[in-house]
Amino acid sequence: MERRTVLRAAVVGVGTAAFSGALWQQAFAAVAQPGPSPYGELLPADANGVQLPAGFTSRIVARSSRPVPGTGYLWHPAPDGGACFPTGDGGWIYVSNSEIPLLGGASAVRFRADGSIASAYRILGGTNVNCAGGATPWGTWLSCEEVPLGRVFETWPDGSRAAEERTRMGRFTHEAAACDPDRRVVYLTEDESDGCFYRFVPDTWGDLRTGKVQVLCAPADQVTGQVTWQDIPDRDGFPVATRKQVSAAKHFDGGEGCWYDRGICYFTTKGDNRVWAYDAVAQRLDLAYDDSLVPAGTAPLTGVDNITGTRGGDLYVAEDGGNMEINVITPAGVVAPFLRLPGQSKSEITGPAFSPDGRRLYFSSQRGPSGDVAGTDGVTYEVTGPFRL
Template sequence: MTISRRDVLQLMFLGGGGAALAACGGGSSSSGGGAGGGGETPNTPGDGGGTPTPPPEPPPVARELPLRAGPLSGIGPLVDSGVDGVMIPEGFSLRLVATAGRQPVPGGPLFLWHPLPDGGAVFPMADGGWVYVSNSEFVPGGVGALRFGADGELVDAYPILKNTLINCAGGATPWGTWLSCEEIENGQVHECDPRGTPRQAQAHPAMGRFKHEAAAVDMATASVFMTEDEGDGRLYRFRSAGRVSAINGGEGLDLDNGVLQVLEVEGFENGAYMEDLESAREIRRVNWVDVQSPDEPQSRVRSRIQDGTGQGAPGTRFKGGEGIWIQYWPEGEQDTVSGFEHPLRAVVFFACKGDNRVHALDVDNDLIEVVFDNEQLISAGEDKFDDVDNLVVSPMGDVVVAEDGEAMRLMVMVPNQPAKILLRVPGGGSELTGPAFTPDGSRLYFSSQRAPSGATGILPLGRTYELTVPASFRV
């Protein structure tokens, strides 16, 4: 009989801790004070001794976050889509929407889709349509936008950011703007209006200078979480000082005034790395520490601290931070995190390509856990993942992670269970980038960053696709 750690926790929470541990071959109670294992019978009143009934034992401390899989975890085997050899689940459909070096909308204003499309997001429009924005991980970089009508027809394409360098990923804000991140040593975050012009874009130096990869905003805590694409990178949090009028006219966070911090996992401070996977798979407490010299490139600051003190700079080390996204649960649907104060409201998922791990950060309880890794969470018959990259959470709660390298897959992460493969792009030697869902979850956009492109179809500069998701996988 095989019982997962999550099964154990559920049994213990329901009062069956002893049975669960026995089924797993254990004989002692959990460190969180779970029931069972001792064989002692508590004193009860009415036996003539007057011994009071002891108070009930506290619930066991959770070892994993109570995460749930979304409907895409039920997809079946892949079939040929009929488009560029891309393999997708049966019942889904695929179309090519843009090719680097070509006009996405023939006959429209002269605008060529950018080379090396990378991180992206979808923004709903007032007429029922939407805009998909996409970074260019090129020199120069920038951001392009594809405008779709309510019927899904591509009606316009235009730039929203110019004159930047190697724009890798980024993040959508709750007030409807796009944060585009530069992946260079002195990189900054640039805020763009998906409906606007490049002249409206603004840089926000207070959010730090480092090899920015991706960003995710939590309004409840006035925080922007950011990954860093360095082998000794950190996970950052920018705590805004308040709210201001945004470039699109809405009310957003003040991204020019606040505090820049790095995350430290307890026991792994000052550049330490969580080497032991068994330990990293269980939730651990975290703290946030102010960065030193936030106006300087952080890789240089870390080197200066190391050289001057012989110790690592603040922050736990994360190997090659990549995609990041936040999943929310509304009131009434928030699970209890046993043994901790707050229910599960918001979880930050972020991927690290250096060790092929996906972490889950409980924002309110300050807890972290590795929820995907290559040593145990691979579907039967599938190769290990190579360089996990961009990441997105669907409106239905599916965590989808893109992969670089030779296999080139989009995978559906099933927390603490084998992943499901959503699609596979043939050829290798590229990256799958920019996964982003429409608000209703019916469409997923993504790019093969170095697919054949240009007027001749020879230049390896990228193509962008749209995957249609059947209604049965959106409930």
């Protein structure tokens, strides 16, 4: 029996909603399915090479190895995970990781209230393959190293403090992080073909210097159902990797983006093109999307990677591969393309994040039109328009 048939039977047979929690407004017995986008069809590419729905416009905010417009700061190569932070003057800051070896780090672009660029600067340097990360409720950015024994660094988007290493959050091939202020934990994904899904439980919420690392546990073949958490004996991951220390740990095929909102933590796995939904209230794991569980040949979303969301409950999932799209998954269980970058098949879309007011979306093409493996042709974009708030 094909994987598609097996998985469909497993999910539908559960007989419960795949989408639970406040984000999902109605119950489903299956994962998101292709359907009409709430924004309509994509138009031909604009002057910046971006296909968007009617009413939306794009601009290029920065290009790797070139000065950010209006500043003297050279934008970093291979832009990856990112997030936005409000400033006290009505503006905001967009931070972006640099996924290159040894130099890595993260940079920031500060915007005025009218959207013009005020400044750009480095907030982290000298780290290794900084891939994704996550914002904290107290206004810092967690930048994660995607290497074996990788570290998490806490950074200050306004540049007011030097970045600080947070090794108590575990040493492994980090990808993304998402803070759960209700349970006062930080969820962490791991980019390995047999990676795990972790949570860091700090001793004091708001202080990530001390605490314990736990791993999600469930039967290996479980797709939906109850889960538990167990402590990782040795968070340093040497000589035994963290993902191999707890026999009951559930393994995921290439953990990528991570996003928390109102009781649900969504995370993606690239190896099987899935968006998972962990219901933190019920301690239950479900599927929000799986390209194997849609009619053959119709999956609009493949190569799932970074993920973000809106206050209204829409999820936006970027592709690493596929056809270079950001797809929207609505609370009604519809998945559809929101934007596309034609002619950039050798790149990947990274770092989707909304401005604090939800009216601007930032993202990058990590290797840009040339597909340069060093990321020196990366492009960071802004899209403005009538987003559903």
